[in-house]
Amino acid sequence: MTDTAADDQPRIDPSTRVRLHDLAVRRDRDEWIVGRLSTRTFVALPAAGARAVELLGEGCSVARTARILRAETGEEFEVAEFVRDLAALGFVARIGDRPVPDPTPPRASLPWLRPHRVRLALRPALPVLVGVLLAAAVVVLFRRPDLVPGYRDLLWSPHGSVVLLSGAAAGWTLLLAHELAHLVTARAAGVPGRMRLGTRLQFLVMQTDISGIELAPRRHRLTAYLSGIALNLSVASSLILALTLTDTGTTAHRLLAAALLLALLPLPFQCMVFTRTDLYFVLQDLTGCRDLYGDGLAYARYRWRRLVRAPQIGPRSPRITRADDPSTRLPPHERRAVRLYSVVLVVGTAACLTFMAAVTIPLDVALLVRAARGLGPEHGLARNADSAAVLVTLGGINVLWLVTWWRNRRAADRRTRG
Structure with a gap:
């Protein structure tokens, strides 16, 4: 059976030239941020990656780009694979004489x-x-x-x-x-x-x-x-x-x-x-962190797994060692910030959820129950109006929270599957 998906991919050989979309480039410490504003997509690249983007954007072929990078750095680079990665990000408009499908950019608010x-x-x-x-x-x-x-x-x-x-x-x-x-x-x-x-x-x-x-x-x-x-x-x-x-x-x-x-x-x-x-x-x-929240959450989970599994370690139990620490793959300045932030993340989240369970939910329930009991012909107009306002305002906010949470959760799941 023929793999039609593979056949649809433009072929990249040493003589291939590409045309890039308009990309913005900014240096950030030891890396370069390269991205496309219209699609809100960006990536952090080392200096050699940013140089490759520059050469490809100037019209250099895959082979010429690889030769220039080898002469400048003394290292070999898989430029063809790099072009495929750029295309997957939506940075490439054409590969050779074939256009690359362009993802639909997210809708902007107030486009006027x-x-x-x-x-x-x-x-x-x-x-x-x-x-x-x-x-x-x-x-x-x-x-x-x-x-x-x-x-x-x-x-x-x-x-x-x-x-x-x-x-x-x-x-x-x-x-x-x-x-x-x-x-x-x-x-x-x-x-x-x-x-x-x-x-x-x-x-x-x-x-x-x-x-x-x-x-x-x-x-x-x-x-x-x-x-x-x-x-x-x-x-x-x-x-x-x-x-x-x-x-x-x-x-x-x-x-x-x-x-x-x-x-x-x-x-x-x-x-x-x-x-x-x-x-x-x-x-x-x-x-200077790329994803302070995501990296902090990953480090907190790593510390939690070490804490929970430590008493359960047996002869055949998989050990969680320092090599499993996700923060070790980060630059030193990011590693320190991520580890400190993970403490704030855990303590703050626990405090918020505790407050919600001990105060917010009981208070909302009490107000909603009181409002529901305040409705009826036996109560005056003012009491009915107050009760209706509480039910509409407080109840509406809670329903809106649930709908928003569910909608965003489903959207995140679709992005993950996609």
Whole structure:
């Protein structure tokens, strides 16, 4: 039987030349990041690999590329196999006279938002303006400590349904603005970006995939990672300044104070780097790690297997030795960061799941049961409205978390099988 799949593969011989798609290249320590922004695909290559990409892009044949690399490094390279790897990544447009099937790029959010329209987001003056606004707010709080927000500021109305619905609307609006800040700064750097719902442990989040930003200069990368936090701080700072213009006790003052707290509430969550928050990507970039979360998880699993199997070792039991340590294959600077991060990952995840089991789930169940019991003709209109608001808002969020988790899980399984 003929292998038609194999027959469809373009033949690569020493005289073959290839045409590459537009690729971005950036040096990172001892490696080179090579990628294609339109498909958000990138790979880390050694210097010889980056040089091979350069030579192939200039039109050198497979044989000539191999000869130049041998002359420059003194080593032999399987350039034909390297071309096949590049084609699998979607970096090759043609092999010889045959086009290479191009994978459909992921859909970008707000495609009408062109890079030249949002270039202002990467201007160096913008972080300075954010800093000035934040400094002004800190000065105001130092002089007016009564403006420091507390949890009671959220209870701006005596009607719980009004507080719940308005808080949910304001919270999701701020969340959308936070993610839009990531999208705008990434788009300004030429990265398409895509916003979607996701889950982080027990948290329902909106996240922006800005894969490809790794190819941008460091200042642009950090700007894209921190833009959401900068937006929250800017909104909070503006609200603090606005509070000084309103009288304490007025409805306007109470609404501004509630909005201030809602703008600040997401910031502590950003410190939970074990859930891959914005600060996680900053940490990953500054430590020079390729996949801090994945490598940290692999190292934590290795330590767990050693701990569990140690008492069970028998004459025929497979031993888990230091040679099985996945972190030993990493460069020294990555190895240290990964091992430290694995501790944060394990402790933080355990704390979050414990809090969910001990507090979040019992509280949600109690609120939902109370709301269900508050429905019926024997209760007044206000009680029914409050109960319905709790059921719709709290119940809807939990259902949305389950649907989002299931959808993303199935998508990940399809990618794994594919």
